[in-house]
Amino acid sequence: MSQLRTVQVLGGGAGSSAHVTSLATGLVARGVQVTVCAPADGEHARTFPATGARFTPVPRRGDPASVVALRAACADADVVHAHGLHAAVRAGLALSGRSTPLVMTWHHRAHAEGARRRVLHLLERRANRAAAVVLGTSSELVDRARLRGARDARLAPAALPPGRPTLVHGGKARAELGAVGRPLLVSAGVLAPHHGYHTLLDAVHGWRELDPVPLLVVAGEGREEEALRHRVVDEGLPVVMTGRRDDLGELLAAADLAVVPGREDGRPAVAREALRLGVPLVAAGSGALRDLVGQAAELVPYGDAPALTGAVLRLLGDPGRREQLAGAGRRQAAGWPTEEDTVAHVLSVYDELAQPLSVAGRE
Structure with a gap:
């Protein structure tokens, strides 16, 4: 079987960026071909190639060209993994008409009031319905994903950033x-x-x-x-x-x-x-x-x-x-999940979703 190919799509949050950096490092070490799509800036251009992943800059979410760029970047992917609601909606649009499975990790729940709350609920529905699997970082998000129409929502072990050494004074x-x-x-x-x-x-x-x-x-x-x-x-x-x-x-x-x-x-x-x-x-x-x-x-x-x-x-x-x-x-x-736990869990989801392709004899 040929190398598994994944595309990671970022929504721009600092937390998801750190998570994808860790995830890309672990996946590349396991022989997975990883492309990271994120807005172009100096930090992204330095960080992601250092993991062994390919970095593809895409316009920010307000730019209509963003979906076009993502569609091109995902053309050969076996699995696309979006991090956050906005990233999942754009990735879902980019994959329209294709059989490529989409995974979404829902890292954080946003809060809004009034008209913005209605827009947020719409965004949640679109993102959760677009994904084949939603990985929630808390049981609350898993329940919310199901409420918003997710076909398959699971609690995901999510590694926490290592604590910095503390000088106790x-x-x-x-x-x-x-x-x-x-x-x-x-x-x-x-x-x-x-x-x-x-x-x-x-x-x-x-x-x-x-x-x-x-x-x-x-x-x-x-x-x-x-x-x-x-x-x-x-x-x-x-x-x-x-x-x-x-x-x-x-x-x-x-x-x-x-x-x-x-x-x-x-x-x-x-x-x-x-x-x-x-x-x-x-x-x-x-x-x-x-x-x-x-x-x-x-x-x-x-x-x-x-x-x-x-x-x-x-x-x-x-x-x-x-x-x-x-x-x-x-x-x-x-007892919190390690980076090893997180990578192993995500890779098991990818293998599960890519299984039909393997059966079909993708070489």
């Missing part, structure tokens, strides 16, 4: 933040409405009367940042907003608790790093996050400030429970 970090002699809580992420940071500030009111008063550090930026900063000042909250930080591991290593207050789209870095480092975690229990943390976190309903306050107060008052969660977090992180 807890005392120094706490001193810089003003958290010497008081509990330190850390939260980090994109400061967007559905990520729950206003709920988190509401929850702060429930522990500001403790002695000593816990300090909450919020690292990140986004369209809610200005409004959140105003609230911190106007309400006199014991909160430090640091803006974007590249030393999340160091911040968490100094923390007593990590907090994820929002309805996360995927597997938030603060939750991943907290479990890896053994930092007790309090989080809003979305489906994707439940899959990530298992029993290794205190989970509360999204948008419920009193529940969030209560969980934080219980953990601050219970060193034994914090120690239990720290150990559970490290064990949970040790």
